[in-house]
Amino acid sequence: MRFTTFLLALQGVAFAYSSQALEPKALSRASGTFTNPVLYEDFADNDVFLGPDNKFYFSASNMHYSPGAPILRSSDLVNWEFVGHSVPSLSWSTKYNMTGGETAYRAGTWASTMRYRKSNGLWYWIGCIDFWNSYVYTAPDAAGPWTQRASLNGNCYYDCGLHIDDDDTMYVVHGNTQISMSQLAPDGFSEVKSQQIFVTPPGVSGLEGNRLYKRNGTYYVLDDAPSDGATYIWKASSPWGPWTSKLLQKGVTSPVPGGGVPDQGSLIQTPTGDWYFMSFTWAYPSGRMPILAPITWGSNDFPILSSINGTWGTTYPSPLPIISTPSWTGTENFHGFSLSPQWEWNHNPDTTKFALGNNSLVLSTATITSDLYKARNTLTHRIHGPLPVGTIALDYTSMLDGDRAGLAAFRDHSSYIGIHFLNNTYILSFVNGMAQNSSDWSTLSTGTTLATVDVSDKRKLWLRVSLDARASGSKEAKYFWSADGVGFKQLGGAATLNTDWQYFMGYRFGIFNFATKGLGGQCEGY
Ligand SMILES: *[C@@H]1O[C@H](CO)[C@@H](O)[C@H](O)[C@H]1NC(C)=O
Ligand SMILES: *[C@@H]1O[C@H](CO)[C@@H](O)[C@H](O)[C@H]1NC(C)=O
Ligand SMILES: *[C@@H]1O[C@H](CO)[C@@H](O)[C@H](O)[C@H]1NC(C)=O
Ligand SMILES: *[C@@H]1O[C@H](CO)[C@@H](O)[C@H](O)[C@H]1NC(C)=O
Numbered sequence: 001m002r003f004t005t006f007l008l009a010l011q012g013v014a015f016a017y018s019s020q021a022l023e024p025k026a027l028s029r030a031s032g033t034f035t036n037p038v039l040y041e042d043f044a045d046n047d048v049f050l051g052p053d054n055k056f057y058f059s060a061s062n063m064h065y066s067p068g069a070p071i072l073r074s075s076d077l078v079n080w081e082f083v084g085h086s087v088p089s090l091s092w093s094t095k096y097n098m099t100g101g102e103t104a105y106r107a108g109t110w111a112s113t114m115r116y117r118k119s120n121g122l123w124y125w126i127g128c129i130d131f132w133n134s135y136v137y138t139a140p141d142a143a144g145p146w147t148q149r150a151s152l153n154g155n156c157y158y159d160c161g162l163h164i165d166d167d168d169t170m171y172v173v174h175g176n177t178q179i180s181m182s183q184l185a186p187d188g189f190s191e192v193k194s195q196q197i198f199v200t201p202p203g204v205s206g207l208e209g210n211r212l213y214k215r216n217g218t219y220y221v222l223d224d225a226p227s228d229g230a231t232y233i234w235k236a237s238s239p240w241g242p243w244t245s246k247l248l249q250k251g252v253t254s255p256v257p258g259g260g261v262p263d264q265g266s267l268i269q270t271p272t273g274d275w276y277f278m279s280f281t282w283a284y285p286s287g288r289m290p291i292l293a294p295i296t297w298g299s300n301d302f303p304i305l306s307s308i309n310g311t312w313g314t315t316y317p318s319p320l321p322i323i324s325t326p327s328w329t330g331t332e333n334f335h336g337f338s339l340s341p342q343w344e345w346n347h348n349p350d351t352t353k354f355a356l357g358n359n360s361l362v363l364s365t366a367t368i369t370s371d372l373y374k375a376r377n378t379l380t381h382r383i384h385g386p387l388p389v390g391t392i393a394l395d396y397t398s399m400l401d402g403d404r405a406g407l408a409a410f411r412d413h414s415s416y417i418g419i420h421f422l423n424n425t426y427i428l429s430f431v432n433g434m435a436q437n438s439s440d441w442s443t444l445s446t447g448t449t450l451a452t453v454d455v456s457d458k459r460k461l462w463l464r465v466s467l468d469a470r471a472s473g474s475k476e477a478k479y480f481w482s483a484d485g486v487g488f489k490q491l492g493g494a495a496t497l498n499t500d501w502q503y504f505m506g507y508r509f510g511i512f513n514f515a516t517k518g519l520g521g522q523c524e525g526y
């Protein structure tokens with residue numbers, strides 16, 4: 001069976017960042033200081049550590065997006081590049097394939113951990129999936145290929161932190177409120193011992209976000225009490241305790257205007273012996289963005305956060321000489337035959353329904369639905385910076401009756417600009433009000449068409465969405481279109497971006513093509 005296709009981005013998909021003056025990296029390179037957030041992008045639940053090549057590796061979670069568990073790399077803790085994913089496909093159950101009406105919104109990868117193991121040269125990633133089982137993935141290189149090696153017999157390592165000790169023993173700290181230590185078998189693929197090591201102290205609202213470190217023979221567990229806006233640090237001379245704790249921070253103000261109190265994160269030692277805390281601040285619509293501050297050690301061997309009068313600094317001296325990384329914005333020409341790691345699908349894609357090459361991406365319709373949240377093969381890209389702008393060039397020559405294709409500001413409350421092809425008429429439409437129930441992720445609304453233009457006299461358009469993604473900003477998305485890629489006209493009014501936390505991911509650009517009538521029919525294109 002052949003399916004209709006349309007060409008996306010004949011001239012490439014351009015992601016331009018509209019306000020270069022607000023680019024944090026420009027400041028850090030120029031002045032020897034860095035600016036928080038170190039990356040104005042949604043990389044949640046960071047687990048940052050020093051790799052064997054004296055570079056830092058940053059593992060994050062991305063819930064229902066595929067591939068899962070993104071990996072970043074940096075030489076200076078400030079300038080980061082995207083190197084890959086630890087979870088090549090969300091293979092744990094059929095809902096991740098979004099078939100049969102099932103979806104896996106807000107499931108997938110969350111609060112996981114990654115480390116390099118010297119003794120066998122393998123990189124390990126461990127995460128609990130669906131609150132019922134933890135999986136171990138390994139790779140010979142951080143960039144992959146990653147493979148699933150083990151499932152840990154029903155143990156959910158909630159908010160887990162892996163530490164590989166000096167004697168090569170692998171320990172995982174995990175738990176919510178009741179914190180446990182598990183020792184893994186020599187290969188890291190099963191558990192040999194586990195016990196509770198401490199519980200939430202009286203007067204604290206519940207602990208999670210666990211990480212395990214060792215410094216100068218002493219073990220440390222970092223965790224936080226999110227409802228209190230507090231981070232605690234525990235120390236012990238053995239992984240099994242006894243543990244004593246100290247407050248690391250409480251209610252420190254975010255360096256991002258409108259952002260939340262620093263939550264979870266990583267303690268990191270640099271090759272020069274200095275220590276840093278990479279936490280994250282909740283700042284929707286953008287997401288959970290990494291923020292960095294120096295740590296010093298007190299005479300009691302507990303760490304002290306270098307906050308400035310109760311505020312996480314917006315700038316600090318750079319930890320290390322700046323080594324620049326590729327720009328996070330620019331134009332994607334799709335000239336390879338695989339997608340760069342910046343691109344993640346909403347759930348696992350149907351790989352038979354897209355093609356790359358010839359400087360274009362061809363998306364074929366993969367689902368018959370009128371619901372964007374149920375349509376497979378929506379290709380997403382994180383927004384970058386406070387005022388992100390995404391533009392695509394779209395050739396809609398080969399759409400079939402009932403098809404809808406375009407560019408969304410994608411989250412649990414979404415809006416889009418796109419072509420609705422119906423009855424031989426191509427209608428450019430601004431659709432707003434798509435919404436999901438933030439409890440069971442069912443669709444509450446498939447949206448309302450609020451503005452239209454008949455574009456049947458054309459077959460190619462440029463579509464653009466421009467967002468104010470600042471937590472302190474207007475939180476609006478505006479949509480534009482162009483027949484020549486130069487002059488853009490707005491379509492409809494502004495859509496409001498939501499800032500609820502339950503979805504756990506920030507807004508993304510979403511490029512979609514779905515059918516409302518039928519997938520089959522005449523073959524067009526490829
Ligand atoms: C998901 O789809 C892929 C590709 O079609 C298939 O190989 C895999 O078995 C499916 N996963 C599940 C859990 O059904
Ligand atoms: C490490 O521990 C030893 C023994 O407790 C102590 O003498 C030394 O000062 C410590 N080093 C650091 C860097 O804290
Ligand atoms: C901290 O606050 C004090 C008292 O308001 C002020 O004098 C000092 O300059 C502040 N320090 C910084 C680094 O902002
Ligand atoms: C690329 O273009 C050539 C020539 O038009 C065509 O034969 C080939 O199938 C195209 N490849 C893809 C992946 O579209």
Ligand SMILES: *[C@@H]1O[C@H](CO)[C@@H](O)[C@H](O)[C@H]1NC(C)=O
Nearest residue numbers: 401402421422423424425426
């Ligand atoms: C399709 O267009 C034809 C011709 O303009 C019109 O007669 C017919 O009612 C339209 N059908 C629908 C479903 O809009």
Ligand SMILES: *[C@@H]1O[C@H](CO)[C@@H](O)[C@H](O)[C@H]1NC(C)=O
Nearest residue numbers: 436437438439440441442444
């Ligand atoms: C959302 O889902 C929950 C759980 O199924 C249900 O109790 C609630 O009524 C739903 N909310 C809306 C607005 O439909």
